[in-house]
Amino acid sequence: MAKTAEAEYRWNSGPFKVGIVPRGGAISRIDWVRPDGNGVINLLRPIDDYALTSGNPSHLGCFPMVPFANRLGYAQFEFDGKTINVPANRAPDPHAIHGFGISSVWDIERPTVDTIRFNHKHDDPQTGFCYVAWQQIKVANDTISIEIGVRHLGKGPMPYGIGLHPWFPGGESAWVQFVATDCFSTDEGKLPTTRTVIDLGRDFADGKMIRHHKGLDVHYIGWNKQVEMVWADRQLSLLLEASDTLSNLQFYIPENGQTFCVEPVSHVPNVHNRPEFKEFGDVRVLGYNDTLSGVMTLTPGLLTGSDNGLVDDHEEPVGRRDYSLVD
Known part of the structure; x- marks a missing residue:
């Protein structure tokens, strides 16, 4: 395994140039070489030196969620007759969020021409979470x-x-489309409370501009495992697809609209404590040596002239990004 003290490990394959930050197992960038020869496009949100050295994977392009995704209410749950307590890792929030992988150092294995793998081990007999991710x-x-x-x-x-938490660029021209059947209302702590229909403000089946929905933070069920994204100002389209094991989708747009997340996950947040939500996306009970895995695929493309009509062509202001808005 390649142990590196560098903040960012770089790997190139085909038309993609990837950055990996071992602390937190985060992907810092996925640069795509434009097929027309006019430079590269970062498919994830832009980062700077502060983000790379902050030690917080939420400031980077994409980070892993394991052994649970999103929020776990009050950092505990009952399982097999025992109360399992896990760290509440975002003070003063009383809940646990995004699992343990974001606070671990991941080891990078020697890459091949088209594949790179990195992992971390967690061994905590007190909670029972002993695994390799x-x-x-x-x-x-x-x-x-x-x-x-x-x-x-x-x-x-x-x-x-499990889940993946990619951040994408926001701005004036960002447009998103996906189909889902239902979503959840949440309480003040952002924990799901009630399954509900998708109202007009949360319906992206026909595609909507990010800039009109700042502050949205919704968990969707029954999604079609595809998200279409378009940025007219960057001449970029991006198709996100997920495997069946990533059956749910968390969609988050910070108040500043500079970025947004579409997060394929395997379960409803806090389903550990809400058995009535199990039918909408449950955790998987694993025995010794059992595995759970899921795949997110990104396919970029360049817009044609007719595609630009999807969104307003407007340049995003350039400046220091607000890193206080992380989910």
Whole structure:
């Protein structure tokens, strides 16, 4: 395995140039070489030196969520007759968020021409979460895929969830489209409370501009495993696809609109404590050596002249980004 003290490890394959930050197992950038020869486009949100050295993967382009995704209410749950307590890792928020992988150092294995893999081990007999988690990036022609997986190594079974948390550029021209059947209302702590229909303000089936929905933070179920994104000012389209194991979608737009997240995940947030939500996306109970994995694939493309009519062509202001808005 390649142990590196560098803040960012760089790997190139085909038309993609990838940056990985071992602390937190985050992907710092996915640069795509334009097929027309006019430079490169970062498919994820732009970062700077502060983001790279902050030690917070939420400031970077994409980070893993394992062994649970999004929020876990009051950092505890009941399982197999025991109360499992995990760290509440974003004070003063009383909940746990995004799992343990974001606070771990991931080891990068020696890459091949088209594949790079990095992993971390977690061994906590007190909670029962003993596992090895991995991410594998693979390039095939004009697509790049990220697999996240976990293998349980504990003596007794434990419930697991996974997800990926990519950040994409916002701005005036960013447009998003996806289809889902239902979503959840949440309480003040952003924990799901009630399954509900998708009203007009949360419906992206026909595509909507990011700039008109700042502050949106919604968990969707029954999504079609595809998200279409367009940035007219960058002449870029991007198709995100997910495997069936990533059955749910968290969609978040910070108040400043400079970025947004579409997060493929395997379960409803806090389903550990809400058994009535299990049918809408449950954690997976793994025995010794059992695994759970999911794949997110990104396919970029250049817009044609007719495509530009999807969104207003307007340049995004350039300046220091607000890193206080992280999810």
